[in-house]
Amino acid sequence: EPEVTQTPSHQVTQMGQEVILRCVPISNHLYFYWYRQILGQKVEFLVSFYNNEISEKSEIFDDQFSVERPDGSNFTLKIRSTKLEDSAMYFCASSERKVQETQYFGPGTRLLVL
């Protein structure tokens, strides 16, 4: 069964460093998403991406964040200058269509900022 994959599974970085989280969505899916979950808190939406551009973003997704689809399979989230409060699980998700379509989540990347 097709699934969303993410790398790395764990990332430890120093505050102020840049990190890139990588995702390979399900191959026939057209919509891609990033969510994050701070330990013990809700899953929060960050950004959605369609047709090579951001279609929606939350207020969390400020200028330090960016997303890119560098080729036909990968979807990346870059955090330019990490802060302690960026420590969280980051989930990539994808869906086939926009309306009434389920989003399938990858296994996540656990980011720890020291």
Added chain:
Amino acid sequence: QKEVEQNSGPLSVPEGAIASLNCTYSDRGSQSFFWYRQYSGKSPELIMFIYSNGDKEDGRFTAQLNKASQYVSLLIRDSQPSDSATYLCAVKGGAQKLVFGQGTRLTINP
């Protein structure tokens, strides 16, 4: 602010019994409703989705939607210890993002 509310639990249910999980949402324009299961340290795993008022059954799971009351529920019949997890209610309006509740931690006691 669009909110999704769940009782955080923990909800403790004996093995073989019915577990009932509830969720309310604030945005009347919400169109799609999802239940995800999340084991500790893992990602959300889709259990069911429902779009229309009424009941939808899939195996041991039944989702119930009442748009007038802005209420979604999930029933798990014949609960198994492997059903022990946090259950996340998620709601989608016309936009693309899912809005998640805090989750209800369910424990099935053998």
